[in-house]
Amino acid sequence: MKEREMKPTILATLAIALVFTLALALALAATACKDKPDPDPVLCTCAVKEHYLPCTCGGTDCTCAVIPRGHITEYGTNKQIPIYQSVGVPDDKAVTATTTIINGYNAAGNNNKQAVSGKIQKIIIVNGTDVTCTPDGVVSIGADCTYGWNDIIIEFIQPAVNGE
Numbered sequence: 001m002k003e004r005e006m007k008p009t010i011l012a013t014l015a016i017a018l019v020f021t022l023a024l025a026l027a028l029a030a031t032a033c034k035d036k037p038d039p040d041p042v043l044c045t046c047a048v049k050e051h052y053l054p055c056t057c058g059g060t061d062c063t064c065a066v067i068p069r070g071h072i073t074e075y076g077t078n079k080q081i082p083i084y085q086s087v088g089v090p091d092d093k094a095v096t097a098t099t100t101i102i103n104g105y106n107a108a109g110n111n112n113k114q115a116v117s118g119k120i121q122k123i124i125i126v127n128g129t130d131v132t133c134t135p136d137g138v139v140s141i142g143a144d145c146t147y148g149w150n151d152i153i154i155e156f157i158q159p160a161v162n163g164e
């Protein structure tokens, strides 16, 4: 080939090579996202590493803990039963509900508290007015619940934990 004829050929070859390289780079980038660890990971920047709700920092190194809003001191065992806020419940409602739960439990009849003593694992504040309890004693209480604790124990906790 003469040099004059080669130039367009070289340009065409370079153009094809460039397109191919770009395509390959894109394909590799797509593969890298799936198979290799993120080369620039998001890191936890929380100054306080505990929250009332699961941490949303997205950090790959996040060690933030979820802590309860408060506790009830269980009748008969003196165990500290944690009261957690669930996602979606506004903070102010969770604070109010925690106080209502603690005061309500303390004010309930000792015979009722004795009936479920040692059987409440934790309390979770949820949205709404309902109360539910699992057989292993996870009690969900609506932030807008109007039940007194004698009713909460008799109607919801006792049947659930005793399999009634």
Ligand SMILES: [Zn+2]
Binding pocket: 044, 046, 048, 049, 050, 051, 055, 056, 057, 064
């Ligand atoms: Zn955090």
Ligand SMILES: [Zn+2]
Binding pocket: 044, 045, 046, 055, 056, 057, 058, 059, 062, 063, 064
């Ligand atoms: Zn974090």
